[in-house]
Amino acid sequence: MISTTIYNNQNFPIPTERVFEKLFELEEPLTGQSVTIKSIFNTEDQTPSMILYYSEEEIYRFKDFSTGRYGDITDIIRQMYGIDNRQNAYKKILSLFENEDYVTSKATEVFKKELTQVTEYKVRPWNINDQAFWKSFSIGGSFLKKYNVKPLSEYKMEIISHGKKHDMIFNNPMSYGYFNKQNELCKIYNPQQKKGKFLKVKEFIQGEDQIEGKGLILIIVASLKEIGAFKSMKYKDVDLVAPDSENVDIPEEKLNEYKKNYKYVFALFDNDIAGMKAMKKYKDVYGISYIYFTIEDDLADCVKEHGPNNSKIFLTPVLKDAIRKENIRLNKKQ
Numbered sequence: 001m002i003s004t005t006i007y008n009n010q011n012f013p014i015p016t017e018r019v020f021e022k023l024f025e026l027e028e029p030l031t032g033q034s035v036t037i038k039s040i041f042n043t044e045d046q047t048p049s050m051i052l053y054y055s056e057e058e059i060y061r062f063k064d065f066s067t068g069r070y071g072d073i074t075d076i077i078r079q080m081y082g083i084d085n086r087q088n089a090y091k092k093i094l095s096l097f098e099n100e101d102y103v104t105s106k107a108t109e110v111f112k113k114e115l116t117q118v119t120e121y122k123v124r125p126w127n128i129n130d131q132a133f134w135k136s137f138s139i140g141g142s143f144l145k146k147y148n149v150k151p152l153s154e155y156k157m158e159i160i161s162h163g164k165k166h167d168m169i170f171n172n173p174m175s176y177g178y179f180n181k182q183n184e185l186c187k188i189y190n191p192q193q194k195k196g197k198f199l200k201v202k203e204f205i206q207g208e209d210q211i212e213g214k215g216l217i218l219i220i221v222a223s224l225k226e227i228g229a230f231k232s233m234k235y236k237d238v239d240l241v242a243p244d245s246e247n248v249d250i251p252e253e254k255l256n257e258y259k260k261n262y263k264y265v266f267a268l269f270d271n272d273i274a275g276m277k278a279m280k281k282y283k284d285v286y287g288i289s290y291i292y293f294t295i296e297d298d299l300a301d302c303v304k305e306h307g308p309n310n311s312k313i314f315l316t317p318v319l320k321d322a323i324r325k326e327n328i329r330l331n332k333k334q
Contacts (some may be wrong), residue, residue, distance in 0.1 A: 006087065007086075007087065007090040008185035009057065009072060009073075010092075012073075012090060014093060014094070014097055015028035015030070016059040016060040016061075016072065016073050017029070017054075017060050017061075017076075017204075018097075019073045019093055019096075020052050020060050020062070020073070020076075020285070022096060022097070023076065023077075023080070024037060024040075024052075028168055029168075030052065030054075030060060030198040031168070031196055032054050032193050033054075033139075033168075033170060034051055034052065034054070035051070035052045035053075036048045036049075036050065036051050036052075037051075037052070038050065039064050039066045039067060040064075040080070041064055041066070041067045041069055041079070042064070042066040042067050043259035045066050049064065049065045049066040050062060050063070050064045050065070050066070051063050051084040054193075056224050059072060059073075060072075060073070060260075062075075062076055065160065069073065069238050070293065073089075073093060074086045074090060074093075075089075077089040077092050077093055079167065080313050085177075086121070087302075095321035097297055098309070108292055116147060117158065117201065118155050118156065118157050118185060118188070118199075118201050119156050119158050119167070119329070120155065120176060121152055121154070121185060121188075122152060122153045122154050123150045123151065123152060123153070123154070123177070124151050124152065124153035125151070126141070126151055127151075128175070130151050130174065130176075133174060133191065134228070136304050137225060137228060137229045137232075137234050137303055137304050138228075138229060138232035138252065138303050138304075138307070138308050139225070139229065139231075139232065143228050144228075146210060146246065147206075147207065147210055147224060147227070147228070148178065148179040148180065148181070148183070148209070149176055149177070149178055149224070150176065150177045150179060151174075151175070151176055151177075152171040152175040152176060152177050152188065153171060153175075154169055154170060154171035154172065154175075155169070155170055155177075155188060156168065156169050156170075157170065162220055170195060170196075171192075172190050172192065174190065174191055174192050174317070175188060175189070175190050175191065176188070176189045176191075177189075178189075178204065178206065178218050178224060178329075180204060180209055181209040185201050186200075186201050186202050186203075186204035187200055187206070187244070188200055188201065189201065189224075189225075192271065198244075203244075205241050205242070205250060206223065206224040206227065206229050206242040206243070206244075207224065207239075207240050207242055209243040210239055211239040211240070211241055213242060213261060214261035214262060215237055215239055215241075215261075215262055215263075216237035216238070216263050216264065217238045217239070217262060217263070217264045217265075217266070217323075218238075218239045218240070218258050218261075218262040218264070218265045218266075219238060219239070219240050219243065219265075219266050219267070219291070220240075220241055220242065220243070220250065220265070220266070220267045220268070220282070221240055221241075221268050221269065221299065222242060222245070222268075222269045222270055222275065222298065223242050223245075223300070224242055225300045226240075226242060226268075226298065226299050226300050227240045227241075228300075229299050229300040229302075229303040229308075229311075230298075230299060230303075231276050232303055232308040232311075233303070233308045233309075233311055234308070235241065235312070237261070238247065241258075247274070247278065249282075249285075249286075252286065255286050255288065256274065259287075259288070263321060264322075264326055265288050265289075265324055266278045266288065266289055266290060266291050267282040267283070267288055267289070267290040267291070268290065268291040268293060268299065268324075269290070269298075270297055270298040271292065271293060271294050271298070271317060272297065275298075278291075288327065289322065289325065289326050291292040291318060291319060291320075291322045293314075293315060293318055293320070295314045295315075299311070299315075302314065302315075
């Protein structure tokens with residue numbers, strides 16, 4: 001029985017960025033940025049008028065302003081090689097990559113590249129767009145200053161790809177650096193990027209420099225934005241920290257320190273599958289109970305949609321119930 005795979009942009013084994021890199025022999029890898037090149041369809045194009053960009057579909061597409069042509073990898077392959085349909089275009093792409101190990105040996109493996117350290121960055125002044133973004137989550141300038149968040153005009157990364165070393169400069173219109181108390185850049189947040197939204201620069205527990213270190217309640221949340229949104233509700237006796245991401249655990253020795261110095265320690269992540277999986281791990285592996293909050297996708301979105309006061313009304317009974325259950329659990333252990 002012959003099985004024929006019907007490809008689309010979601011199940012095709014070769015990432016769209018790799019296809020465009022190969023077709024145009026790009027010197028730098030595509031990692032979410034837009035690139036402008038000379039049109040391949042217009043031989044008289046003196047000023048680069050063809051753009052390769054990362055779309056909302058989370059794939060790379062092209063737009064040729066000199067000829068009006070546009071589309072995805074199959075569209076450009078069909079036009080370059082005179083191919084009649086999308087499936088044949090996908091087959092042509094596979095043939096172009098037939099000597100690539102990651103296609104022939106393991107077609108589902110994404111081409112690997114290594115990002116090394118950020119070598120340079122520039123801090124810029126705050127502007128009204130920054131204010132609008134953070135204010136939408138009820139996060140103001142005093143919080144951003146206290147937690148050492150700074151807007152970046154650009155940052156440079158040394159990237160190793162295809163065995164070659166490249167320096168790439170990223171100048172997204174909204175980029176923010178998260179710095180520790182030694183004023184070292186630890187994390188970069190690109191809220192408008194679907195790829196490369198978070199970039200880890202060095203080990204960093206978000207909020208660690210700002211907590212008291214002991215008290216009544218410590219809650220581990222998903223991000224610094226969640227910390228800011230939570231703080232807008234003005235709870236007393238609640239400290240907050242966040243790991244690099246839900247998929248990265250806070251070191252066990254640090255968790256043991258939290259459990260020793262706080263009466264209650266909880267995890268509160270997004271209410272999706274990834275968030276639930278992470279919270280369950282904290283409970284099963286580290287003995288840290290979790291708070292399951294279902295208003296909006298996460299706490300920051302709840303504050304954005306309903307405001308701090310209403311969000312506090314929604315969260316308070318859930319938090320009280322978590323404390324009640326934790327008291328029962330702790331009493332059973334005695």
